[in-house]
Every structure is written in structure tokens, then in C-alpha cells.
Amino acid sequence: MVQAIDLPRNESGIATVTGVLKQQFGDRFQTSAAVREQHGHTTTWIQNQMPDGVVFARSTQEVSDIVKVCAAHKVPVIAFGTGTSLEGHVNAPAGGISIDLTQMNKILTVHSEDLDCVIQPGVTREDLNTHLRDQGLFFPIDPGANASLGGMAATRASGTNAVRYGTMKDNVLALEAVMADGRIIRTAQRAKKSSAGYDLTRLLIGSEGTLGIITEITLKLQGIPEAISSARCSFPSVDAACQTVMQVIQFGIPVARIELLDALQVKACNAYSGLDLPETPLLLLEFHGSDAGVVEQAETFGAIADEFGGTGYTATTSTEERNALWKARHNAYWASLGLRPGAKGISTDVCVPISRLAEIVSAAQERLAELGFMAPIVGHVGDGNFHSLLLVDEDSAEEMEKAQSYVSWLAEMAISMDGTCTGEHGIGQGKMPYLVKELGEATEVMVAIKRALDPDNILNPGKVVTV
Amino acid sequence: MVQAIDLPRNESGIATVTGVLKQQFGDRFQTSAAVREQHGHTTTWIQNQMPDGVVFARSTQEVSDIVKVCAAHKVPVIAFGTGTSLEGHVNAPAGGISIDLTQMNKILTVHSEDLDCVIQPGVTREDLNTHLRDQGLFFPIDPGANASLGGMAATRASGTNAVRYGTMKDNVLALEAVMADGRIIRTAQRAKKSSAGYDLTRLLIGSEGTLGIITEITLKLQGIPEAISSARCSFPSVDAACQTVMQVIQFGIPVARIELLDALQVKACNAYSGLDLPETPLLLLEFHGSDAGVVEQAETFGAIADEFGGTGYTATTSTEERNALWKARHNAYWASLGLRPGAKGISTDVCVPISRLAEIVSAAQERLAELGFMAPIVGHVGDGNFHSLLLVDEDSAEEMEKAQSYVSWLAEMAISMDGTCTGEHGIGQGKMPYLVKELGEATEVMVAIKRALDPDNILNPGKVVTV
Numbered sequence: 065m066v067q068a069i070d071l072p073r074n075e076s077g078i079a080t081v082t083g084v085l086k087q088q089f090g091d092r093f094q095t096s097a098a099v100r101e102q103h104g105h106t107t108t109w110i111q112n113q114m115p116d117g118v119v120f121a122r123s124t125q126e127v128s129d130i131v132k133v134c135a136a137h138k139v140p141v142i143a144f145g146t147g148t149s150l151e152g153h154v155n156a157p158a159g160g161i162s163i164d165l166t167q168m169n170k171i172l173t174v175h176s177e178d179l180d181c182v183i184q185p186g187v188t189r190e191d192l193n194t195h196l197r198d199q200g201l202f203f204p205i206d207p208g209a210n211a212s213l214g215g216m217a218a219t220r221a222s223g224t225n226a227v228r229y230g231t232m233k234d235n236v237l238a239l240e241a242v243m244a245d246g247r248i249i250r251t252a253q254r255a256k257k258s259s260a261g262y263d264l265t266r267l268l269i270g271s272e273g274t275l276g277i278i279t280e281i282t283l284k285l286q287g288i289p290e291a292i293s294s295a296r297c298s299f300p301s302v303d304a305a306c307q308t309v310m311q312v313i314q315f316g317i318p319v320a321r322i323e324l325l326d327a328l329q330v331k332a333c334n335a336y337s338g339l340d341l342p343e344t345p346l347l348l349l350e351f352h353g354s355d356a357g358v359v360e361q362a363e364t365f366g367a368i369a370d371e372f373g374g375t376g377y378t379a380t381t382s383t384e385e386r387n388a389l390w391k392a393r394h395n396a397y398w399a400s401l402g403l404r405p406g407a408k409g410i411s412t413d414v415c416v417p418i419s420r421l422a423e424i425v426s427a428a429q430e431r432l433a434e435l436g437f438m439a440p441i442v443g444h445v446g447d448g449n450f451h452s453l454l455l456v457d458e459d460s461a462e463e464m465e466k467a468q469s470y471v472s473w474l475a476e477m478a479i480s481m482d483g484t485c486t487g488e489h490g491i492g493q494g495k496m497p498y499l500v501k502e503l504g505e506a507t508e509v510m511v512a513i514k515r516a517l518d519p520d521n522i523l524n525p526g527k528v529v530t531v
Numbered sequence: 532m533v534q535a536i537d538l539p540r541n542e543s544g545i546a547t548v549t550g551v552l553k554q555q556f557g558d559r560f561q562t563s564a565a566v567r568e569q570h571g572h573t574t575t576w577i578q579n580q581m582p583d584g585v586v587f588a589r590s591t592q593e594v595s596d597i598v599k600v601c602a603a604h605k606v607p608v609i610a611f612g613t614g615t616s617l618e619g620h621v622n623a624p625a626g627g628i629s630i631d632l633t634q635m636n637k638i639l640t641v642h643s644e645d646l647d648c649v650i651q652p653g654v655t656r657e658d659l660n661t662h663l664r665d666q667g668l669f670f671p672i673d674p675g676a677n678a679s680l681g682g683m684a685a686t687r688a689s690g691t692n693a694v695r696y697g698t699m700k701d702n703v704l705a706l707e708a709v710m711a712d713g714r715i716i717r718t719a720q721r722a723k724k725s726s727a728g729y730d731l732t733r734l735l736i737g738s739e740g741t742l743g744i745i746t747e748i749t750l751k752l753q754g755i756p757e758a759i760s761s762a763r764c765s766f767p768s769v770d771a772a773c774q775t776v777m778q779v780i781q782f783g784i785p786v787a788r789i790e791l792l793d794a795l796q797v798k799a800c801n802a803y804s805g806l807d808l809p810e811t812p813l814l815l816l817e818f819h820g821s822d823a824g825v826v827e828q829a830e831t832f833g834a835i836a837d838e839f840g841g842t843g844y845t846a847t848t849s850t851e852e853r854n855a856l857w858k859a860r861h862n863a864y865w866a867s868l869g870l871r872p873g874a875k876g877i878s879t880d881v882c883v884p885i886s887r888l889a890e891i892v893s894a895a896q897e898r899l900a901e902l903g904f905m906a907p908i909v910g911h912v913g914d915g916n917f918h919s920l921l922l923v924d925e926d927s928a929e930e931m932e933k934a935q936s937y938v939s940w941l942a943e944m945a946i947s948m949d950g951t952c953t954g955e956h957g958i959g960q961g962k963m964p965y966l967v968k969e970l971g972e973a974t975e976v977m978v979a980i981k982r983a984l985d986p987d988n989i990l991n992p993g994k995v996v997t998v
Contacts, residue, residue, distance in 0.1 A: 177781060177886040220726040231724050233733070234701060255882040256914045257698050258951040259687040259737055261958055261966050261995055262977045266700070266733030270726055277669055287783040313646060316754040354827055357820075364821075388738040415722040419644040447723045490817030491728055499728050506716040509559035509984065510729045517976065 065068035066464065068111045068493055071158035071526050078116050078159055079352055084121055084133050085161065092120040100488040103144050103154060103162040109323065109410045109458065109467070110152035110494055113143060117161035122167050124240060124279040131277065131522075132378050134161055137518045140269065140296055143273040145186065145215030148207075150411055152271055155217065157526040158501040163277065165214055172280070173388025179285045180237055180254060181315030185214020187280050192283075201285045204229035204320075208397055214278045220270030224393070225482030227313075228320045228352065229286065231488065233269050236320065241268055242278035244518035255284055267513075273524040276515050289352035291361055293400045294318075294386040295379035296349070297369045297487035298342045300397050302326055302441075304372040305345045306422035311368045313418055317361050321350035323393060326429065330441035331401065336399030337392040344377060347445075348393055350386070351379075393442075400440045400453045407438075407455035414478035415449035424481060428452055428474060435466050450489035491528045499528070533931065535578045535960055538625035538993050544604035545583050551600050552586050552628065559587040570621060570629040574932070576621035576630055576877045577961055578926065582609060582629035589634050591707060591715055591746040598619055598744065598989075599713035601853045605987045610655065610740040612682030615674075618877055619958025620686065620739055632681055638662050639747070647751045652681020652745050652954050659750075665877055671696035671787075674955065675864055681745045686957040687737030691860070693781075694913030695787045695819065696753065700736050700953065707719065707747035708735055711985035720750055720982060734980075739957055740991040741794040742984050756819035758830055759787075761853040762846035763816070764836045765809045769793055769896065769908075771839040772812045773889035776912045778835045780885055784828050788817035790860055793804070793896065794865065796907035801868030804859040809843060813904040814912075815860055817853070818846075860909075867907045867920045874905075874922035877934050881945035882916035882954030891949060895919055895941060902933050916954035943968065958995045 085093045094100070095117045104112035135142045137311045140160025156162065168184035183192065190210045192203050206223035208217060215221070217239065221365055222231035228237065238252035244448050251264035268276050299305040305324055312319060325333065325346045334341055347369070351361040362379040370375055382384060393398070401409055416424050425441065432439045432452060443450025454470065456463045475485035475498040485498035500507050510529045514521075522530045551997060552560045562584045571579035588594045601608045607627025614621055623629065636653035643666050650659065657677045659670050667740070673690035674683060682688075687952065689698035696702065705719035720732035735743050766772040772791055792800065792813045801808055814836070818828040829846040836844055847853060859866070867878055882893050892908065899906045899919060910917025921937065923930045942952035942965040952965035967974050977996045981988075988998045 087559065118756055175884065175886065177885040179781065199567075220730070222724055226724060230701075233730065234697075243976065246640055247972055247975075250970065251973055253951050254884050254949040255945075256885070257689055257693060257882055257916060257954050259739060259880075259953045259955050259957040260951045260962070260969055261737070261974065262742070262980060263687070263730075263733045263737055264976060265698065266730045270728070270730055285847070287781065289783065310644065311990060314646065314754065316756070316893075353824075356827060357824055360821055360823060412724075415724055416724070417642065417645040417647070417721050419642065428577070448720075449724060451682045453849065467546065478721065478722075478912075484720050484722045484723040484727045486726045487722065487724050488726050490726040495727070502727055503717065505714055506718055506731055507728065508714075508718055509710065511729060511731060512983045513734075513980055516979045 066109050066111060067466070068113050068157060069111065069151055070157055073159045074138055077139045081137050081161060082117050085117060085130065087333060089372070091121050093245060094118045103147065103164065105152045106147060106156040108150050108406060110155065113155040113157050115156035116159045118162045118164050120167050124242065125240045127277055127279050128246045128248050130161065130163055131242050131244065132520055135245055135520065138522060140522050140525050142524050143218065143277045145212030146188065146209060148209035148211050149219055149492060151423045151494035152487045153444060153490060153492040153527060155493060158517060163376065164280060165212065170245050172522040174199060176201060179287065180281060180282055181285055181484065183428045186212050188212050189216065196285065200288050202288050203283055204286055205232055205235055208394065213281055213283065217269050217278055217281055218273050219329055220273065222444070222488040224321045224323055224444060226444060227322055228318060233266055235284045236269055236281060237284055238282040239265050239268050239278050241276035241278050242275045244523050255477050270490065272492065272527050274514060274528050275523065282301040289383060291353060291355045291358045292360040293351045293381045294349060294389055295362055295365065295377065297347050297377040299345045299347065300373045302345045302358045302425050303422045304345050306425060306445060308369050308372045308374060309421065310345065310418050312365060313386050313446055315364065315368065317364055319446060320346065320352040323348045324443040324445040324450065325396065326441040329396060329442050332403050332440055333392045333396060335404050337395060338390055338472065338501070341466060348389060396442050400455065403440070404438055404455040408456040408458040410456055411451045412471055412474050413451055413486045413489040414474055414483055415447060416483030418448045420481040420483065421445060421448050425450055428478065431470060431473065437470065437472055447487065448483065463487055493527060496530065532841065533576050533578060535580050535619055535622055535624060537580065539672050540626045541605055544606045548600055548604050548606045548628060549584050552584060556586050561585045565575055569613065570631065572619045572622040573614055576875060577622065580624050582620040582623035583626045585629045587631045587634050589650055591709065594630060594746050595713045595715050595743055595875065598629065598709050598711070601989055604711055605989060606704045607992050609991050610685065610744045612679030613655065613676060614615065615676035615678050615681065616686055616959060617956045618958060618961035620959040620994060622960060630680065641666060643668060645721070647749055648752055649747060649749050650680060651747060653679050655679050656683065663970065664753065667755050670750055670756050671697055671753055672702055673859065674856050680748055680750065684736050684745055684748055685738065685740050689955040691788045691790055691911060693911060695785055696719050700733055702746060702751045703732055703736060704751055705749040706732050706735050706745050706909050708743035710743045711990050737957065739959065739994050741995050742990065743989045750798050752764055758820060758822045758848060759853065760818045760825040760845065760846050760848045761816060761856055762832065763856060764814050764841040764844040766812045766814065767840045769812045769892050770889045773892060774910060775814065775836050775839045775841060776889065777885050779832060780913055782831065782835065784831055785900055786816055786913060787819040788815065790815045791912040791917065792863065793908040793911040796863060796909050799866040799870050800859045800863060803862060803869050807858055815856060864920065865911050867922065870904055870907070871922040875925040877921040877923055878918045879938055880918055880953045880956040881941055881950055882914060883945050883948045883950030885915045887917050887948040887950065888912060891944060892917055894944065898937060900918050901962060902937055904937070915950065916956065960994060963995070963997065
């Protein structure tokens with residue numbers, strides 16, 4: 065467990081706000097240790113810093129009212145979705161109020177003719193897709209967890225489909241948000257494109273609740289493709305697999321998914337999901353298009369894979385086979401934990417220009433071996449993004465120190481390759497020093513924006529930038 | 532000609548800065564009326580407000596130096612690319628210095644393996660594509676003019692390919708910019724995706740030089756498709772054409788271009804480009820993909836068009852025929868002016884959810900007829916965006932007043948349909964009142980950002996928002 069830094073607490077303000085919210089929200093305002101702890105950071109390696117109370121909001125107006133009370137007394141407000149962020153995003157280093165948005169989970173309108181929908185922030189990606197299925201539509205962004213769409217927008221999340229469909233920044237048309245003074249704004253209309261003023265939509269996406277609290281989201285949707293085919297192919301080395309990916313991207317095959325699992329990850333998945341895949345680096349793919357189109361994509365991919373020594377290439381349009389394969393991929397995290405029972409998983413998240421991908425993945429594997437870590441690698445490699453999941457004994461100071469040194473080494477290597485310390489997890493508390501290394505003076509511009517929009521630093525303080 | 536509002540001038544500051552720049556830049560600092568007038572607003576209907584001097588910068592450091600001088604004396608600085616913006620973006624309502632970036636026109640690096648390139652802001656889209664052609668790459672965004680890429684980024688431009696490839700916001704990976712105090716920042720690294728902090732890239736894109744001056748751009752590139760096919764199809768009515776477009780989008784055909792020309796526009800193009808297209812509403816299309824893919828797309832389109840009474844449908848993979856067709860489309864503006872020699876063209880730019888497209892285009896035609904305007908309509912209809920080009924006698928107060936009433940009526944109708952007053956031209960001076968109507972309190976958040984990043988309001992004052 066990594067110690068998180070506590071910030072000064074405004075005790076009298078917190079006491080006042082707690083009293084007011086108890087009166088206004090009754091049972092929907094909780095201060096029990098269990099609820100508070102669950103709303104502090106519970107995933108991965110950062111110490112839990114509990115809020116002082118959790119309020120379960122049911123409407124934008126309620127969120128606005130809560131923020132106004134907190135603003136009046138300069139008390140921190142932290143937006144909470146499903147709590148599946150990985151870098152301490154929902155911690156309360158200065159205490160304050162967590163606004164749990166899970167009860168704001170209505171799908172308000174689906175405009176199927178415009179391929180968009182308007183939802184509340186607590187809707188999860190799986191719930192949305194279940195709702196859309198009958199209309200032949202889907203929402204493509206799929207981080208590992210069944211996260212809330214508000215949280216996904218706030219962290220600029222992506223997942224396995226980003227190579228084709230982009231990230232949250234590319235799939236949100238407009239937001240409604242409550243600002244630090246409780247004001248409610250709408251960032252854009254529902255038109256597919258606009259040049260109307262500053263792009264507040266994109267400014268809020270990835271701001272991790274530090275500039276505003278997202279209370280409504282207008283999302284772009286996709287039609288479910290006529291045909292979907294999936295494929296897998298084994299490779300003699302990570303390098304060969306990465307070279308293949310580079311060729312696929314440069315060739316312009318519109319792959320919907322292209323995921324790398326290294327040999328250790330394949331081994332873990334075999335054990336966890338009862339598969340018998342060859343325990344060498346593996347690419348999992350998905351093709352979306354017309355019946356003829358997916359066949360053509362699969363064939364073109366096969367020819368490229370062949371050049372790089374790909375073996376056991378099989379493509380299928382069977383929904384059952386496809387689901388089994390992707391279920392195993394989605395369970396990679398749990399499968400990995402099975403490699404070292406009782407261990408904590410610490411995930412890295414660097415992303416580099418694709419020409420540097422093979423090099424950094426190979427270097428990461430060597431470094432992990434040197435440090436003696438068991439750490440499977442999975443990657444959204446079509447975007448140059450991969451995760452190594454370090455399996456550590458969090459009670460061992462030595463292991464934790466080595467893990468931190470690896471995280472730091474990898475972030476700096478990615479940055480030196482013109483890449484980023486975080487492709488999709490966000491900055492939170494854990495990546496703050498790397499953000500400064502990555503973007504230098506630009507972070508001062510971020511600070512200026514934060515100060516302008518949240519002068520009392522009440523929105524999720526201690527995250528993203530140091531104010 | 533519409534009178535633009537003058538803002539207070541800082542005469543002593545301007546005199547000082549003018550002297551300093553003359554000394555530092557010699558012949559690269561121009562104060563002749565001709566050069567100054569050319570750098571005030573010259574396109575469409577807004578009065579020219581000249582800067583006091585024009586400096587031709589050659590490097591980021593020079594831009595930074597110029598901004599520092601202007602900042603020290605609180606003198607306006609206006610970035611200038613090709614001067615093809617349409618809403619008074621480059622006007623100097625408070626005087627000041629125009630920084631002409633056309634000499635910063637180097638393509639610095641093409642990373643063909645990563646499908647990106649790094650360029651200076653003065654590179655034009657045609658120059659870039661000429662440079663890329665040999666490498667099998669292209670940059671898809673194509674506003675009507677051969678604009679500079681810095682200007683395109685600053686106005687969040689798009690064009691005929693946006694339906695498939697998005698707008699400038701979707702095709703820029705990173706920016707270098709000079710901020711209001713002369714500081715140079717980089718907004719992102721070159722990785723394809725990132726969750727590293729606030730999205731300053733997207734904040735600067737569309738900020739029209741009011742938050743920073745773009746001095747370097749990292750652009751995403753596309754591989755030239757294996758096959759390109761183009762097509763045209765005539766329709767009995769604008770409504771039938773729009774219904775077809777809606778179906779195409781909802782069906783998920785990945786059209787690269789789908790452009791509407793109304794009957795009057797077809798007539799103008801026939802006359803100007805020596806064509807003999809049927810003078811009824813027309814859709815022009817382009818399909819990108821594999822050889823088989825473009826054939827399939829063209830067939831699917833044909834079947835949909837048939838349902839809505841499309842006639843004369845022809846698709847071709849001939850480069851010559853394709854170029855002739857798209858050249859005629861790109862010359863639509865000049866062709867339109869030919870309908871009323873001596874008239875000024877005033878272009879509208881609304882964009883609505885596609886389900887409302889047929890309705891608003893038909894309403895626009897009716898209104899134009901009522902007002903007695905000759906005003907051809909062209910549209911990037913796959914995005915719900917269209918332009919009516921009003922041909923007006925700018926010396927007639929009555930016509931100008933009617934034109935303004937139409938622009939206003941159309942913007943408000945688009946906003947009432949959850950659309951935007953500007954799909955791609957930007958706010959500049961001309962659309963400022965509509966921005967407030969469209970986004971309400973969100974514009975106050977924009978003002979707060981503007982004040983934080985440019986406290987003395989020296990960067991392109993009098994544009995986008997009122998500070």
C-alpha cells in the first residue's frame with residue numbers, strides 16, 4: 065500500500081456541511097465507516113482516504129444543491145461512479161463529501177435516427193448496451209470494469225475498441241455539468257460537429273471531477289455491424305506480434321479490436337478460463353463490417369501475420385466462440401491474480417507511438433524479469449497502449465519499492481519515446497509527478513484553468529494538478 | 532458590408548510596440564495600408580478592421596518574442612494564416628499586431644510508420660497533401676479554401692470528408708502554442724491516445740487565437756485507400772435527398788463524402804464547370820476502402836437511393852471522372868457567385884441532428900424564396916451541416932438587413948432543433964450573439980477561461996466571447 069498525502073482539512077466547514085446534508089438528505093446521506101471507506105480509494109495500491117460523508121444524489125438539481133452547500137463552506141466534493149478508477153481518483157485527501165451518482169442511472173432518451181442518446185452519469189456501459197441491443201445499436205467504449213459512463217467520461221477512458229472507435233473524447237457529443245459554484249451548464253448541443261466556442265466538452269472529459277461534476281451525457285452510438293468476426297493468432301515473440309500490429313495499422317485494416325497477451329498472460333487465461341491456447345504471445349482480433357468485408361479483413365490480416373511467423377491463425381463468425389474468447393480477455397485481470405494468490409495487482413498504463421511499441425514492450429519484459437516480478441502484459445496494441453500487471457505482496461516494503469521504481473522507470477521510458485504515462489487510466493493521485501514530466505509548462509496552464517473554474521479548490525482536490 | 536464594433540485602442544502601447552517590432556524585424560514588419568488591409572477581414576460581409584502592423588514570423592521563438600513585446604505593452608496580437616475565415620476572425624477591432632504565419636510553412640517530420648506528421652502552422656492543406664502523396668498518405672480535412680493548417684486548427688475546421696474522418700479536433704494529436712505571456716507550451720505527446728490531464732489540445736482547437744497562438748501541429752494521417760470510388764445521384768426533392776442521407780448514416784455505410792447540392796447550386800455548377808447534370812437536388816458521394824469494399828458500399832447506397840426516388844445514379848472508380856466531379860463541387864462557391872455577377876456571397880453554417888436535416892433545409896429554401904434571395908445550398912449533409920450562400924448587393928441596405936434577418940432566423944431555428952449556429956466556420960465576430968443563445972451560461976465558463984489565460988485580453992480581442 066502506498067501512502068497518500070493528506071491535505072489540510074477544513075474541520076468546521078466539514079462539520080457544518082455534514083449537518084446540513086444530514087438534514088436535507090436523511091438516509092441518503094451516510095457517514096458510517098463502511099460506506100465512507102467504500103467511497104475512498106479501494107482499487108490497487110493507493111491508501112484509502114475516506115470522505116467524511118457520502119450523499120446519494122438523484123438529480124442534477126440535487127448535485128447542484130450539494131455543491132452549493134460545500135462551496136459556501138469551502139468543503140471538498142468528490143464525484144463517485146463505480147469506484148473502479150485505478151490511480152486514487154476518488155480519494156478524499158482533505159476529507160469532504162463524496163457524491164455517489166449510482167442512483168442517477170436513467171437512460172433519458174435514445175435518438176436512434178441520430179445515433180445518439182442522452183443518459184445520466186450513473187448508467188454503466190453494460191446497462192447501456194443491454195438497453196440498446198434491441199434497437200440494433202451499441203456504445204463501443206469498454207474499459208475493463210463495468211464502469212459508469214460518468215466516470216468513463218471523467219477519466220477519458222477507452223478500452224479494446226478504441227483502435228477503431230476512439231476513446232470517450234471521441235464519443236461524447238455534449239455534457240451537462242455542475243461547476244464549482246453549483247451552476248449548471250450544458251457544453252454543447254446535439255449536432256454531430258460544431259465550431260461554437262471553446263470545447264468545454266473535451267475540457268471536462270478527462271478532468272477527473274476537478275473542474276465540474278458531470279450530471280448528464282449525450283453519447284454517440286454505433287449501429288451493430290452486419291457482421292462481426294473474431295480471430296486469434298500466436299506469435300514466436302512479442303516483437304513479432306507487435307510488428308504485425310504495426311503493419312495492420314499502417315495497412316489501414318479497420319480492425320475493431322487488436323489485443324496482445326504475452327505468454328504469461330496466455331498461461332494465466334488458460335488456467336482461469338479453461339482454455340488450451342499455445343502459451344506464446346497472442347493477438348486477439350475482432351473485425352466489424354459487412355459479411356464480405358469482415359472476411360476480407362480477416363484474410364488480409366492472415367497474410368500479414370504469416371509474414372511475421374504467426375501460427376494457429378483462426379477466424380470465426382460464431383458468436384459463441386467469439387464470446388468465449390473475449391470473455392477470457394476481459395477476465396485477464398482476474399486470471400492474472402490467480403498466478404499469485406493473495407497478491408495485489410498494480411497496473412501500468414503507458415502508451416507510445418506504435419513504431420516504438422515492440423521496443424518498449426520487450427524492454428518492459430526484461431526489466432520485470434530483472435526485478436523478479438510476475439507481471440503479465442496485455443495491450444490495446446493498435447493504439448500503442450499496454451498494461452503490465454505487477455503481482456505484488458503489498459505488505460512487503462521491498463516489493464512495493466521495486467514496483468514503484470518499475471512504474472516510474474516505465475513512465476519515463478514512454479515519455480522519452482514521445483508517449484504518455486497514461487493511455488486511459490488517468491492521473492488521479494498516482495500519476496501527478498509524471499504529468500509534470502510529460503507536459504512541463506503546460507501543466508501550469510492546467511493549474512490556471514483549475515484556479516479560474518474552482519478558485520477554492522473544492523472539486524476533487526489533490527488530483528491531476530497541484531494547485 | 533456589416534459594420535464591426537471598434538474597441539478602445541491603446542495608442543501609446545501600439546506606438547511603442549510598432550517601434551520595437553520595426554527595429555527587430557526590419558522589412559518583415561510591414562505597416563503599409565495595403566498589407567494591413569489585406570490582414571484585416573477581407574472575406575464575406577464584415578467590415579475590414581486593419582491591424583496597425585503585420586509581422587511575418589519565421590519561428591516559434593519569434594512568435595514568443597512578438598507576443599512578449601505586445602504583452603508588456605498590452606497591445607492586441609492576431610494570428611493570421613491565409614485569411615480565409617468567414618466571420619471576422621482576423622479583424623483588429625482594437626488595432627494591434629497581426630502575426631502572419633505563412634512563412635512558418637515547413638513540414639518538419641513525417642512519421643509514416645506512426646501515421647502522423649509534425650508541421651508548422653503556415654503549411655496549407657494542399658501543400659501537405661502534395662508532400663504526402665509519394666508516401667501513400669493523406670490528410671483528410673478539406674475546408675473550401677486552401678487554408679493553413681494552423682488556421683484550420685484554430686477554427687476547428689472540417690469539410691467534405693468529416694462524415695468519415697471527423698473534424699480538426701479528431702485529427703490533431705498535439706499542439707505547440709505561444710500563450711498570452713509569450714510562454715511556449717506543448718499540449719500533448721505523440722501517442723495516439725492519452726488520459727494525461729486536461730485536454731489543452733482540444734481547448735486550443737476552435738479557440739480562434741484567443742487563448743494561444745498555434746506554432747506547431749502534430750497531425751494524424753491516413754493511408755490513401757486501396758480503392759476510391761465516387762458517385763452521383765439526382766433526387767426529385769431536397770427532402771428525398773436528405774431522407775437518403777439519413778438512411779445511409781443510420782445504415783452505417785462508411786461514406787467518405789456525402790454532399791448535397793440543391794437545384795440552384797447544380798444549375799450554377801453546370802454553368803461554371805461546363806457540366807450537364809440534371810438540375811434537381813443532387814448527392815455527390817465518395818467511397819474509400821478495398822476494391823471489393825467500395826463496390827459493395829456503392830451498391831448499398833444505390834439500393835437506398837432507389838427507395839427515395841434517386842435517378843441517374845452512377846458510380847465510377849475513374850480518377851479523371853472523380854476529379855472533375857469534385858472539382859465542380861469545390862468550385863461551388865465561385866459557381867454560385869456567377870449566378871449574380873458583382874454580388875457578395877454570405878454563407879450560413881448551421882448544423883443539426885441529422886433527423887432534422889430535411890426539415891431545416893426545406894424551411895431554409897422556403898424562407899429564402901419568401902425573402903427573394905438567390906441562395907444556392909450546399910451541404911456536408913452526412914453531418915447535418917449545410918451552407919446557404921446568399922448572393923447580395925452589399926451596397927443595398929435593404930438586402931443586407933434581410934440577409935442578416937435570415938442568418939439570425941436560421942441560427943435560431945438550428946439552435947431550437949438542438950443544433951449549432953456554426954458547424955465549421957467558427958464564431959469570430961459574426962456569431963458571438965448566437966453563441967450565447969446556443970450555450971447560455973457555458974459562455975461564462977469560456978469567459979473565465981479566457982480571463983485566466985489572457986488576463987489583459989491581448990489575444991485576438993473581440994472574438995468568440997465578450998470579456
